[in-house]
Amino acid sequence: MTSEQESPEAFGARARVWAAKNLPPAGGPEGLYVDDEEELRVVAEARELQKLIFDAGFAGIRYPVEYGGLGLTREHQLAWREATATCRLPSTFNVTHGILGPTLLEFGTHEQKQRHLPAILDGRELWVQFLSEPSGGSDLAGLLTRAERDGDTFVVNGSKIWSTGAHFSDYAMVLVRTNPDVPKHRGLSMLYLPIRSAGVTVTPIKLVTGGSHFCQEFFDDAMVPAANLIGTENDGWRIASGLLFHERNMVGGNSLNDHVSPGGGEGEADTIGELVALARAVGRDKDPNARQLIGEAIVLETLANPTISRVNAQLRAGRMPPPAASLVRLMSGLSQYRIKEIALEVGGTRAMMADAGDPVGIHAQRWLGARIGTIAGGSSEMQRNGISERVLGLPREATPDKDVPFSQVLANRRQAQER
Amino acid sequence: MDIELSDEQRFLQETVRKFLEHEAPLSAVRQRAAAGEPPLAPGYWSRAAELGVAAMLVPEEYGGAGSDEPVLDLVIVAEEMGRQIAPGPLLPGSVVADTLAQTGTQQQKEEYLPQLAEGSLLATWAVGEAPDSWDPAEANTSAGRDGDDWVLSGEKSSVEAADVAGVFLVTARTDGGMAQFLVPRDSPGLTVRMLPQYDLGRLFGDVTLRDVRVSASAAVGEPGAIEKSLARQYQLALTLQAAETVGLLERIFDVTLDYVRSRYTFGRPLASYQALKHRIADHKLWMEASLGLSTALARAFAAGDDNCAQLASVTKAHIGDQSLTIISDCGQLFGGIGMTWEHDLHLYLRRATANKFLYGSPAQHRERLCRLIGL
Numbered sequence: 001m002t003s004e005q006e007s008p009e010a011f012g013a014r015a016r017v018w019a020a021k022n023l024p025p026a027g028g029p030e031g032l033y034v035d036d037e038e039e040l041r042v043v044a045e046a047r048e049l050q051k052l053i054f055d056a057g058f059a060g061i062r063y064p065v066e067y068g069g070l071g072l073t074r075e076h077q078l079a080w081r082e083a084t085a086t087c088r089l090p091s092t093f094n095v096t097h098g099i100l101g102p103t104l105l106e107f108g109t110h111e112q113k114q115r116h117l118p119a120i121l122d123g124r125e126l127w128v129q130f131l132s133e134p135s136g137g138s139d140l141a142g143l144l145t146r147a148e149r150d151g152d153t154f155v156v157n158g159s160k161i162w163s164t165g166a167h168f169s170d171y172a173m174v175l176v177r178t179n180p181d182v183p184k185h186r187g188l189s190m191l192y193l194p195i196r197s198a199g200v201t202v203t204p205i206k207l208v209t210g211g212s213h214f215c216q217e218f219f220d221d222a223m224v225p226a227a228n229l230i231g232t233e234n235d236g237w238r239i240a241s242g243l244l245f246h247e248r249n250m251v252g253g254n255s256l257n258d259h260v261s262p263g264g265g266e267g268e269a270d271t272i273g274e275l276v277a278l279a280r281a282v283g284r285d286k287d288p289n290a291r292q293l294i295g296e297a298i299v300l301e302t303l304a305n306p307t308i309s310r311v312n313a314q315l316r317a318g319r320m321p322p323p324a325a326s327l328v329r330l331m332s333g334l335s336q337y338r339i340k341e342i343a344l345e346v347g348g349t350r351a352m353m354a355d356a357g358d359p360v361g362i363h364a365q366r367w368l369g370a371r372i373g374t375i376a377g378g379s380s381e382m383q384r385n386g387i388s389e390r391v392l393g394l395p396r397e398a399t400p401d402k403d404v405p406f407s408q409v410l411a412n413r414r415q416a417q418e419r
Numbered sequence: 420m421d422i423e424l425s426d427e428q429r430f431l432q433e434t435v436r437k438f439l440e441h442e443a444p445l446s447a448v449r450q451r452a453a454a455g456e457p458p459l460a461p462g463y464w465s466r467a468a469e470l471g472v473a474a475m476l477v478p479e480e481y482g483g484a485g486s487d488e489p490v491l492d493l494v495i496v497a498e499e500m501g502r503q504i505a506p507g508p509l510l511p512g513s514v515v516a517d518t519l520a521q522t523g524t525q526q527q528k529e530e531y532l533p534q535l536a537e538g539s540l541l542a543t544w545a546v547g548e549a550p551d552s553w554d555p556a557e558a559n560t561s562a563g564r565d566g567d568d569w570v571l572s573g574e575k576s577s578v579e580a581a582d583v584a585g586v587f588l589v590t591a592r593t594d595g596g597m598a599q600f601l602v603p604r605d606s607p608g609l610t611v612r613m614l615p616q617y618d619l620g621r622l623f624g625d626v627t628l629r630d631v632r633v634s635a636s637a638a639v640g641e642p643g644a645i646e647k648s649l650a651r652q653y654q655l656a657l658t659l660q661a662a663e664t665v666g667l668l669e670r671i672f673d674v675t676l677d678y679v680r681s682r683y684t685f686g687r688p689l690a691s692y693q694a695l696k697h698r699i700a701d702h703k704l705w706m707e708a709s710l711g712l713s714t715a716l717a718r719a720f721a722a723g724d725d726n727c728a729q730l731a732s733v734t735k736a737h738i739g740d741q742s743l744t745i746i747s748d749c750g751q752l753f754g755g756i757g758m759t760w761e762h763d764l765h766l767y768l769r770r771a772t773a774n775k776f777l778y779g780s781p782a783q784h785r786e787r788l789c790r791l792i793g794l
Binding site: 272276279285288291292294295296298299302303305306307308309310311313317327330331334381383384385387388389391392394395397 | 423676679680687688690691693696697699700701703704707708710711712714715729730733736737782784785786787788789792793794
């Protein structure tokens with residue numbers, strides 16, 4: 001910190017004046033429930049907004065100056081969030097700025113960072129991570145996509161799934177197996193590639209809510225230059241662990257992404273206001289059962305921030321290890337699920353018999369997608385493993401594949417299945 | 420409490436913990452209850468008061484502790500008392516002391532506060548009425564004017580420490596709105612009927628007021644204009660109750676964790692079964708949420724934040740339900756031993772159960788939340 005650095009208060013005041021003039025007001029379509037056409041429009045708008053913020057000198061608040069950021073502090077970032085709380089923000093960039101950017105910053109070479117971080121901050125490059133596979137998501141290190149080295153090139157074959165917005169993104173980090181003859185964690189590498197490359201096919205997956213926000217990718221002899229290796233060959237698990245740490249950090253509102261609210265994710269919406277409107281619209285505002293449920297929703301909405309603050313304080317003080325971010329992840333997954341269940345109870349048949357875009361009907365649609373928070377980004381069961389084993393130090397689950405060469409694990413599995 | 424306590428607060432925490440371990444260990448709480456003795460041993464509360472526990476919210480000129488952060492200090496004491504299921508009317512005594520300090524007359528402050536601070540006089544708060552009406556603003560005990568006096572009639576239920584209190588702060592309804600009065604125990608027409616002991620370490624009694632006459636100087640605050648005082652009392656009570664409950668919850672959770680780590684079945688510790696680990700992870704989560712809420716509420720109360728009423732009801736609704744869910748499941752993890760009189764679990768379960776309903780059940784507070792947001 002230099003003596004010339006602007007104070008967070010002055011920074012926030014300047015941001016407030018600029019944002020009031022230049023950013024549109026908050027509101028508009030909601031992540032999971034917009035249709036595909038609308039989604040592409042939101043993405044295009046986000047790129048423009050991000051460029052606008054970058055040109056005005058407010059982008060990448062905590063990113064280093066040499067890579068296009070401002071090199072400021074978390075306090076400046078919080079001042080920005082407060083100053084822009086009522087503005088429409090390019091939240092499409094949340095994952096890029098909060099997860100992939102920080103991972104590249106932590107593990108990438110100077111050249112890689114120089115080449116991509118400025119483009120990430122000025123709205124040109126959207127990044128996404130390719131981790132889960134059709135054969136499994138929770139057991140990430142057991143992935144099957146392989147990359148064979150051929151001189152200065154990796155040849156990638158396999159498939160990835162559940163990548164958010166891959167069809168409109170530009171680059172992806174992809175975790176691949178580069179050595180099958182060592183135990184699973186030790187034979188992985190992290191590569192990155194332009195998504196629109198030869199040998200890469202991206203297929204959007206249509207969800208129950210009607211939209212296609214996640215994709216599956218197929219790799220058929222896709223060529224990735226060795227210069228796109230992040231870290232060293234077969235050191236991919238360390239980088240993936242770093243990436244997952246940044247992901248959990250973002251859920252806690254503590255990442256390098258400037259735009260997320262401290263509550264993260266869906267907390268930005270006026271959930272309670274919507275529930276109250278729903279109860280009135282269907283005539284249940286005086287129904288004691290509905291009121292109990294709405295009271296419960298208020299409790300769940302209100303406890304998020306005190307819980308996040310407490311977990312963050314313990315992380316900062318070193319009283320909890322980094323996996324404690326699983327507490328926040330589990331909380332938001334369970335709470336958001338329950339709130340959608342509550343809205344369904346309050347709405348009843350009226351919610352199911354209304355149009356999906358209707359303020360009553362939207363709740364039956366959300367119910368269909370209610371499981372997202374307990375599955376995406378690590379299922380609630382994985383979070384519970386993390387909390388019990390890594391936060392409380394209870395005995396770990398048995399992992400029979402841990403010290404066995406991965407090729408042997410696959411052979412054993414085939415044998416067991418044939419039996 | 421907070422991760423970031425000051426050195427003084429750490430010292431206070433340590434001092435209170437040692438005092439309670441020595442003066443009121445769980446074994447003593449259990450023995451006194453079994454022997455049918457009252458929860459407060461002779462001299463116990465005045466020795467506790469020497470540590471300042473009864474003086475936190477009393478201004479320094481009336482014998483108060485003179486702390487920079489009186490509310491947070493008091494919350495630390497409440498947590499420690501919860502941890503050890505300690506006897507002593509900290510909550511109602513603090514509400515009465517705070518009410519006098521905030522709205523009492525000079526004469527009332529001089530007469531009562533120094534005695535309350537040093538523990539020579541116990542005061543309690545006669546607020547609840549059957550059936551479980553706890554919001555002070557909803558009291559139905561009546562107070563009517565008769566010349567210069569007030570005449571009180573009604574039934575106050577589940578008044579903590581009614582057996583030992585020398586003075587009652589009685590919330591009542593007048594023709595011109597709510598009022599509250601200091602009523603000495605020996606006032607003609609005031610009778611106390613003590614109730615069976617459920618929460619070991621605390622006794623409650625029903626207080627009947629039949630044409631109890633008090634002078635105008637017994638009114639605390641101006642009759643008909645005490646809404647703010649009543650709101651503050653309720654928030655303070657819920658703040659201290661939350662602190663006490665998270666204190667006991669954290670303690671019994673730790674004890675249970677030690678047990679599942681050391682208890683072996685089929686050659687492996689109980690703590691290694693995923694069916695149990697996942698439940699324990701959920702308990703850890705909702706306990707952290709409880710601790711986060713309790714701290715947020717204490718800070719909001721200390722700062723006089725506008726959202727304090729809502730936060731108080733959120734905190735009560737969450738902790739009231741979750742504390743019982745967690746402690747009851749700790750009982751499942753302990754198995755048969757947790758059902759015995761000699762095991763500590765029931766002491767924690769009893770207090771958490773009482774706290775769930777005292778000052779409003781979670782269901783009542785969920786309803787209150789709807790009213791607070793205008794539904």
